[in-house]
Amino acid sequence: MGEFLSFIGNNLADFWSYTGFANATPGHVVMLLIGLVFIYLAVEKEFEPMLLIPIGFGILIGNIPFNMDAGLKVGIYEQGSVLNILYQGVTSGWYPPLIFLGIGAMTDFSALISNPKLMLIGAAAQFGIFGAYMIALALGFEPSQAGAIGIIGGADGPTAIFLSSKLAPNLMGAIAVSAYSYMALVPVIQPPIMRLLTNSKERVIRMKPPRAVSHTEKVIFPIIGLLLTCFLVPSGLPLLGMLFFGNLLKESGVTRRLAETARGPLIDVITILLGVTVGASTQASEFLTWDSVLIFGLGAFSFVIATTSGVIFVKIFNIFLKKENKINPLIGNAGVSAVPDSARISQVVGLEYDPTNYLLMHAMGPNVSGVIGSAVAAGILLGFLM
Amino acid sequence: MNKSKLGLFLLAFLLMSLSSCKQQDSNSKILINEVLVNNTDNYLDEYGMHDGWIELVNRTYKSVNIAGYQLSKITAQGDTITYVFPKGDTRTMIQAKQHILIFADANPYHGALHASFSLDTIGSNRLILADAGGQLLDEVTLPSTLGENESYARISEKANNFEVRGKTRANQVTAGSINDLKDHNAKANNFKKNDKDGVGMAITAMSVVFTGLLLLYLIFRTIGNLSVKLSKRRALRSAGLIGHKKEEDLATIPGEVFAAIATALHEAQNDVHDIESTILTINKVKRSYSPWSSKIYGLRQTPNKKSNPYKK
Numbered sequence: 201m202g203e204f205l206s207f208i209g210n211n212l213a214d215f216w217s218y219t220g221f222a223n224a225t226p227g228h229v230v231m232l233l234i235g236l237v238f239i240y241l242a243v244e245k246e247f248e249p250m251l252l253i254p255i256g257f258g259i260l261i262g263n264i265p266f267n268m269d270a271g272l273k274v275g276i277y278e279q280g281s282v283l284n285i286l287y288q289g290v291t292s293g294w295y296p297p298l299i300f301l302g303i304g305a306m307t308d309f310s311a312l313i314s315n316p317k318l319m320l321i322g323a324a325a326q327f328g329i330f331g332a333y334m335i336a337l338a339l340g341f342e343p344s345q346a347g348a349i350g351i352i353g354g355a356d357g358p359t360a361i362f363l364s365s366k367l368a369p370n371l372m373g374a375i376a377v378s379a380y381s382y383m384a385l386v387p388v389i390q391p392p393i394m395r396l397l398t399n400s401k402e403r404v405i406r407m408k409p410p411r412a413v414s415h416t417e418k419v420i421f422p423i424i425g426l427l428l429t430c431f432l433v434p435s436g437l438p439l440l441g442m443l444f445f446g447n448l449l450k451e452s453g454v455t456r457r458l459a460e461t462a463r464g465p466l467i468d469v470i471t472i473l474l475g476v477t478v479g480a481s482t483q484a485s486e487f488l489t490w491d492s493v494l495i496f497g498l499g500a501f502s503f504v505i506a507t508t509s510g511v512i513f514v515k516i517f518n519i520f521l522k523k524e525n526k527i528n529p530l531i532g533n534a535g536v537s538a539v540p541d542s543a544r545i546s547q548v549v550g551l552e553y554d555p556t557n558y559l560l561m562h563a564m565g566p567n568v569s570g571v572i573g574s575a576v577a578a579g580i581l582l583g584f585l586m
Numbered sequence: 587m588n589k590s591k592l593g594l595f596l597l598a599f600l601l602m603s604l605s606s607c608k609q610q611d612s613n614s615k616i617l618i619n620e621v622l623v624n625n626t627d628n629y630l631d632e633y634g635m636h637d638g639w640i641e642l643v644n645r646t647y648k649s650v651n652i653a654g655y656q657l658s659k660i661t662a663q664g665d666t667i668t669y670v671f672p673k674g675d676t677r678t679m680i681q682a683k684q685h686i687l688i689f690a691d692a693n694p695y696h697g698a699l700h701a702s703f704s705l706d707t708i709g710s711n712r713l714i715l716a717d718a719g720g721q722l723l724d725e726v727t728l729p730s731t732l733g734e735n736e737s738y739a740r741i742s743e744k745a746n747n748f749e750v751r752g753k754t755r756a757n758q759v760t761a762g763s764i765n766d767l768k769d770h771n772a773k774a775n776n777f778k779k780n781d782k783d784g785v786g787m788a789i790t791a792m793s794v795v796f797t798g799l800l801l802l803y804l805i806f807r808t809i810g811n812l813s814v815k816l817s818k819r820r821a822l823r824s825a826g827l828i829g830h831k832k833e834e835d836l837a838t839i840p841g842e843v844f845a846a847i848a849t850a851l852h853e854a855q856n857d858v859h860d861i862e863s864t865i866l867t868i869n870k871v872k873r874s875y876s877p878w879s880s881k882i883y884g885l886r887q888t889p890n891k892k893s894n895p896y897k898k
Contacts, residue, residue, distance in 0.1 A: 246892065316806040323792075323799040330788035337784045343777040346784065387896045414813050417806075424805055432798045548896045569799060576798050580791040585774045 218272075223265035227484030235259030235479065241384060248384035248541070251357065254472055255380055258479020276480045287477045290372070293365045295474040296358035297442040302467025303358075303539070303571065304422070304446025305459045311565040313417050314410035317517075318527070318562070322569025324513030325535025326577045328353030328506025332498045333581075339494055344368055347581040349495055352379045353502025354574030355386070355538040359439060361478065363578045367585055373481040374492040378499035380478075383538040389500070390507050390533045390545045397511045398529045402518075403553040405528040407562050415453065422447040429576055435586075436579025443575065503536065510535035510566065527562075534563035537570030616650055617724045618715055619643035619685060620739035620751075622759060623705040628735045628752075629687065629761040631700070637691035638705040640713060641761065643743050644680035653678045654718030657688065659703045662710055667703040669694065683743075685762050735759065742766030 216222050238256030242249040261283070262276055276283040289295040312318055333350030341349060348368035351360045352375060360379040364372040382389065422444035429440050449459040481487075511532035518526050530550045534543045546563035620641040622628055631637055640657065644650050653673040660666050669688075671678050675698035680686050689696070692704040705711050710730040715723045726748070728738050736752040737759040743766065752759045781787055821844060 313806055313810065316803040316810065319799040319803045319806075320796070323796045326792065326795050327788075330784065330791055334784035334788060337782065343774045343781075343784075343787075347787075411810075411814065413810075414817065417809055417813050420809060421806070425802060428801055428805070429798050432794065432801075544896065572802075573795050573799060576795050577791060580794050584777065584787065584791070 218267050218270060220265040223267055225265065225484065227488045228263050228265045230488060231259055231263040231482060231484045234482075235263065238381075238479075247387075248380065250471060251380050251475055252384055254475025255377065255479040258476040259377075259482050260479075261476065262480030262483050275483070276477065277483065277486070283477065283480055286473055287481060289470075289473060290361060290477050290481070291365055291369065293362050293438070295470050296362035297438040298470045299358040299467060299474065300439050300442040300575070301446040302463050302470070304443040304448075305450045305462035306467075307443075307447060307450075307539070307568050307571070308564070309421050309447065309568055310413040310418065311410055311561050312568055313413045313421055315408075315562070315565055318531075318565030319569040319572075320517065321510055321513060321527075321532055321535040321566035322537070322571075322573040323535075325506045325510040325532075325537075325566070325570050326354065326573045327509035328355075328502040328504075328536065329574070329577050329581075331505035331509075332502030335501060336494075336498055339498075341491075341494075342368075344585045345371055347585045348372075348375055349498050350502065351375075351574070351578055351581065352382065352495070352499040353506045353536075354570075354577060355379070355383055355503065355506065355536040355542070356571060356574045357383060358474070359574050359578045361474070362439060363581060366582055370486075371491060371495065373478065373483075373487050374489075374495045375499075376478040377482055377487075378496050381496075382499050382503050383541065386503070386536070386538050386541045387545055387548075389503050390536070390542060391549050393504060393507045394511055394530055394533050394545070394549050397508065397515070400553065402515070402529050403550065404557060405526050406554075406557055407526070407528055407531075407559070408524065410561060415451070418451040419448070422451065425572065429572065433576050433579035433583065435583040436575050439575040439578065440572070443571065506536045507533045528557070528559055531559055531563040531566055534565075534567040535570045535573070537567060537574045539567050539571060540564065542570075543567040615644070615646055615723065616652060616655070616680065616715065616717075617643050617645060617740075617743075618713055618726045619743060620737050620760065620765060621705070621711075621713065621726065621728055622735065622737040622752075622761070623711065623728060623732050624707045624734045624736070626734050628759060631689045631691065631696070633696060635689075635691060637689040637700075638707075639761065640688045640690060640701070640705075641685050641739075642680065642688065642715070643685050644682060645743060647682045649679055649681050651679045652686075655723075656714075656716045656718075656720065657701060658714040658716070659690075659701075659705065660712040660714065661706060669701040669703060672698050685764075687762050737761075739765050 220228075235256045235258075238252045238259060241247045242252035242256060266272060266274060268275065272278075273281040274283070275281060276287050278284055329350045330353075331350075332353045333346045336346035336349045337343065344367040348360075348364035348371055351363045354360065357376065357380050361372065361376050364375040368375070425447075426441060426444040430437050433440075446459070446462050449455045449462055511529050513535075514527050514529040514532040518529070521527065528546075528550065531543075531546045534546050536542045543560055543563035543566075547558065547560040550557050550559040618640060621639070623638045625636040625638050628636065629639060631639075642652070652671050653675065655671045655678075656668050657671070658666050658668040672694075677686070677698045686699060688699050688701050690701045690703060690705045692702060693700050694702045705728075708730075711728045713726045713728070715725070717723055726738070729750070732738060732750065733753075736750055738748050739751045739760065741747050741749055743764060745766075749757075751757050777787060
């Protein structure tokens, strides 16, 4: 009888050693709290819920403590586990181009085509990437790591994941979470900078209404966009190719079903997989490092530079424009390619100063050109540093 | 007429395509990369023997299985011994951009990577590699002057020229690895060395980003201007106003004005919205329920806006 009780006792002790309670560390608790904060921000504050819910829950999944030596094949970093297989889409870099396909299929480039000079604002905002790159170098990061960190300033989650998976796979979790966090916090980061850099006269500039764009122009745009940007930066092909392909599906008018799949079910599926696996990749042992703290700091800094450079660029640009063609500098922040959040910020801040001045359609121009600009910048970093 | 023009265009395009295509290089996939004839102190095979070896390289970006491929040695006397790589052995798979070593020990029973011939340490050897269909892939004649533990190797995997290796420390034999050993992180290291603060990268990259988007801007400004002109011209033509002395003035009127006039004319001519019927009949539509026709399975829920996070 005593032997049997001892057997039961050993079994229970064995079982206990496998539970999360026995394997929990303070790091796990911290990460679980971060995951809960993400979910709270998404549900209660509605900050980027489509991203923060999958990432937040992914953080919970990735930080359930378990006995790593048991060979249970449950962890995301254990080869052959379900999460590991799903994570291949991130590490091999094929989720981000599929997300770009969907983005292309849902983006209307009309605002940009009708007023193409707005493209230059999207280019100016990419200073955020290279400002963060320089600071990261100064903080002691390697050039390839600095490039991956800098891309957070592009405010484009898929691009950040794509580039970091190639240049600095070990920092990818921190970079992805940082990029998505700041994209969600765009309404908090950008307005004070926009108010600080503009005066009351500039904030009420009324822009000419965009002209109607013909179907032919809309069809030509993705074709010329692809040829031009990818001949210039072939390393940006996976992202730019898919972005423009998705847009052609939308604008051609003859592939409605394909466009609807790309911007609907396909992007939804990939967003779920990408969000959950990126969240789960933030295992406490990998994520809670001094580098992650620095990356978060650099991420915030890159958003500030990107917003500043966008707004200041418009102000400088206005010096050379005729009075009737002036651009409201409040759309300068939209060069940060957090689509459509940063364009919405332009609209909201603009309405504060003139309730009848609708800037959203104008802000969408730099916003979508920011997507192209950040993908081009990613291609350049990849070409130079890989 | 149109069809013949199209045919001519297609023919010209085909000719251009053909002229721009390079002749298929039969040596472009699997090549003999390095050969060591007299092995006394070099790479050991899995039996611990020092055999001469032949290194093959896969220059493509995909795996290639060399099962069925033929590796032949032609002696100075003109005798040919051919070894055919066996099928069904995973070791015959060469991964993308990778190398494998074939031991020339005249003992194919030691495994798939042991040739049925050995290399002559005296006199020259001529090696021929052909694919499973017998098509020549590569041919190398080894110099008879190769010393002990000296190899005859391509200068680099991309090169067609060979050199003798193993005579100096700086020019070593590279069994199973890249001939042109270089810094594989050269680009990043170059930036680390010459652009410590990142200014060079920022200037270069921003110039490229601006150039790309500037070109796109210029192209679409031109296309936009053309499109506006064309649409105005089309509108004028349809109104029969081409050549009218006020054509220029009309061309400056925005499209919205034409749209408003056209709508007003349409409404006036078709008596739209004169006196509406005041009788509204609503018939109840009955449909038998079926899960196949149920809308609740096909529709998303109406978004429920809770609050505006951007509102102060």
